[in-house]
Amino acid sequence: MALRKLRGGMVGGGTGAFIGPVHRMAATLDGEAEFVAGAFSRDPKKSKQSGEEMGLDPSRVYGTYEEMAAKEAKLPADQRVDFVSVVVPNSGHFPISKTFLEAGINVICDKPMTTTFADAKALQKIVKKSGKVFALTHNYTGYPMVKQARHLVQSGQLGKINKVVVEYPQGWMSGMITNPGNSIGMWRMDPKIAGGSCCMGDLGTHCENLVRYITGLEIEQVCAELTAFVKGNRLEDDGNVLVRFKGGARGILYASQISAGEENPLAIRVYGTKMGLEWKQEDPNYLIVKDPGGFQTRYSKGNNNLCKEAQAAARLIWGHPDGYIEAFANIYREAFKGIRALNAGKKIPVCDHPDATDGLIGVAFIDALLASNKSKSKWTKMKV
Secondary structure (H helix, E strand, O other): OOOOOEEEEEEEOOOOOOHHHHHHHHHHOOOOEEEEEEEOOOOHHHHHHHHHHOOOOHHHEOOOHHHHHHHHHHOOOOOOOOEEEEEOOHHHHHHHHHHHHHOOOEEEEOOOOOOOHHHHHHHHHHHHHHOOOEEEOOHHHHOHHHHHHHHHHHOOOOOOEEEEEEEEEOOOHHHHOOOOOOHHHHHHHOHHHHOOOOHHHHHHHHHHHHHHHHHOOOEEEEEEEEEOOOOOOOOOOEEEEEEEEOOOOEEEEEEEOOOOOOOOOOEEEEEEOOOEEEEEOOOOOOEEEEOOOOOEEEEOOOOOOOOHHHHHHOOOOOOOOOOHHHHHHHHHHHHHHHHHHHHOOOOOOOOOOOOHHHHHHHHHHHHHHHHHHHOOOOOEEOOO
């Protein structure tokens, strides 16, 4: 029996948005889902316009997310949305996710999960109580070679991990911040919308999540220096962090929005007692593993000894690059496994996607950085 397409809804992501279309492409890449409803803007007229452009039934295009959650929840089971994608600025993540979860609707949410630790803790409890799927789109965990890196660490091939270096520099703010039309950047500077952090909330949380996903290491303490280099920025646009992990490993984490000329070169290097590895987001199809003698092994999708998770995450035949959309789609595909299980009256299986616990840890990480940056002693314990 053929599986029906899951019905999706979206809050935010209307005309002119960047991340909304990315979510729609990722969710529908495998033909498993289609979007049938949404509240695409706080402006009801813009929401209606966005719905028209997507060819949606006008009765399923709402003026507010509250109206959407209430009306969708009242629809018959064979009509209401199976999930909602939350793709609004940070301050909306908590109230919108809470509203839909309490209405009995599964949620896929952008990161960071919330703007405060209290809200993150509350949302984690709401997710558990709801029994619904909650996925957080730390999409870089969806790359095949990231999954292979995780496998190598988990299987002990690197030995005991001693050192991790992760960096995520971008350069758009060094010049684009002066562009009045740069709406992507403007809200990130507003603490009421972005929360207490700009650069580290946007990029640093990806670094933290990637390190934990690949290595399993838990942060114990951080020593952070956060700086606003661009005049007028109310939140930081650059951050440098020393990290102490539980178990003795050490790390360096650097994220920046003022590294002129950089596009999106997220990269991670992990060094163990036996081997080291390196992966770069701008060259994602390859994972380099290095031994102490200087010999290097390059893993790619063409290798026949990849772990099953890496093989399953690869969408295209070897020699053809899997990219950002495919990695994003892997998060959705894993979330859909849980949603389909619930629809069939079964328990949610173990799914390989970031969840509310990952979200809570990400917010705790931001709080620790902010506290360290203000502290005279600098080294600050991360509390979860």
